[in-house]
Amino acid sequence: MSGISLKKARIIIRKAMDAGNAAGMKPLSVVVLDAGGHVIAFERSDGAAPGRFAIAQGKAYGTVMLGMAGKAQMARAEAQAYFMAAVNGVYGGQVIPVPGGVLVRDKRGTVLGAVGVTGDTSDNDAAAALAGIEAAGLLGEA
Amino acid sequence: MSGISLKKARIIIRKAMDAGNAAGMKPLSVVVLDAGGHVIAFERSDGAAPGRFAIAQGKAYGTVMLGMAGKAQMARAEAQAYFMAAVNGVYGGQVIPVPGGVLVRDKRGTVLGAVGVTGDTSDNDAAAALAGIEAAGLLGEA
Amino acid sequence: MSGISLKKARIIIRKAMDAGNAAGMKPLSVVVLDAGGHVIAFERSDGAAPGRFAIAQGKAYGTVMLGMAGKAQMARAEAQAYFMAAVNGVYGGQVIPVPGGVLVRDKRGTVLGAVGVTGDTSDNDAAAALAGIEAAGLLGEA
Amino acid sequence: MSGISLKKARIIIRKAMDAGNAAGMKPLSVVVLDAGGHVIAFERSDGAAPGRFAIAQGKAYGTVMLGMAGKAQMARAEAQAYFMAAVNGVYGGQVIPVPGGVLVRDKRGTVLGAVGVTGDTSDNDAAAALAGIEAAGLLGEA
Structure with a gap:
């Protein structure tokens, strides 16, 4: 089966929120997108x-959409802000x-979609996302 | 507590989907918005x-945003298409x-938000939404 | 003095709302725009x-923007929906x-701005607007 | 009652303008938004x-929308301009x-909405907003 099932999306969201709560983060919001960038659950x-x-x-x-996780996007934005701004224009x-x-991948490395977390510091958001993805038996790339 | 809690939003979504499954509807998608039109869960x-x-x-x-449920919006669109098109422009x-x-209301009639369901016929979508809202102990106006 | 002062805009809004309340209308919202279409008060x-x-x-x-009151705009939309849709595109x-x-005019007929009222039927909204404009000593064209 | 009533919004606006006048600021404009970001009064x-x-x-x-007052937004924009630009894109x-x-909060700290003031320096605008919010018996976070 390809793709992130709704059942797995629910696990990702709950476990990301649990991880945030356990670490004393601010209230989190979590979205799971499929491989086409479309919302499965939030x-x-x-x-x-x-x-x-x-x-x-x-x-x-x-x-x-870029196949590039948040940390890599930030590095690119820091190095070349106009490029990420232009990418944003076309998106x-x-x-x-x-x-x-x-990024969310299966065991073979295929990209199945992405998770977005917001509410605490960007690095904490990423940690919570990784916890949720791992709990669902998938691989995350932050 | 005013507003729809995440816990209630989860009940609305699950019970709307259950109602759709029980009635043999096509796969549904369900969103819960707060009183300001912002997504709580999907x-x-x-x-x-x-x-x-x-x-x-x-x-x-x-x-x-209009305080007007889907059936009333459709009636207005049927009667005065350019009005609903113009409303859409400003939104x-x-x-x-x-x-x-x-529309989702509490027992006193205060609007707490809205539920949107899509996937089957519009009338079936509305029926599933009402089932979810009722299961959460709230009042729906379709 | 040209233009609608803030003092007059306040009178328009309060008196339009009073007229709505006195006539048993639903809760109204009222905006006053200047001769350039920019918000003075709401x-x-x-x-x-x-x-x-x-x-x-x-x-x-x-x-x-058109120098044409709501009733005339509606007549045009009823007669030629694509024209008003196209006008909306450029605006x-x-x-x-x-x-x-x-439309709000002074005694000489100069357009000073416009009032927009919403909440009840369109005709009642217009009546409330006219009451507010008259109370401010100005001339309304609905 | 949750939320900012129109009566309180009027107090906020008048008292913010009074504070601006008393301090010799340029002519101010003041908006009050509800907890969903929608205009109550301007x-x-x-x-x-x-x-x-x-x-x-x-x-x-x-x-x-961010639950973050203007001074914190400015600090973030100064530190990471592309982030605030991207946030603006999605909004x-x-x-x-x-x-x-x-930000406007009640005594328990719940966010009820926000006030926006413009016309003088940004810091003076914020001071006038705070004066209005305080006069309405609410808590402001600039």
């Missing part, structure tokens, strides 16, 4: 700011190039 | 088409004025 | 749907061509 | 430039990340 924790969906999606969207302004956007 | 059933998030959101978004093209967008 | 009544600003502005914006989708958008 | 002082609504809204919108270009966007 949840926003109680107490998170209302605009979190767009941030989570923006982190995950660039990740899957309709939907890309947020920072950690918390995490 | 799930897309396995087998649903990739673009379902935007449809579900579009049904729920106009519902909460950034985010409104899908058909059944399946359902 | 108020949304408690209990009105969250998206009312954009509707009020859309009614008033087309009114002042960035900001026009809602129905009653409730009312 | 006023532009006589003599202010025509485009002030969008600036005031932009300061308040990012504040409520439709509606965010102005400078002081003058102020």
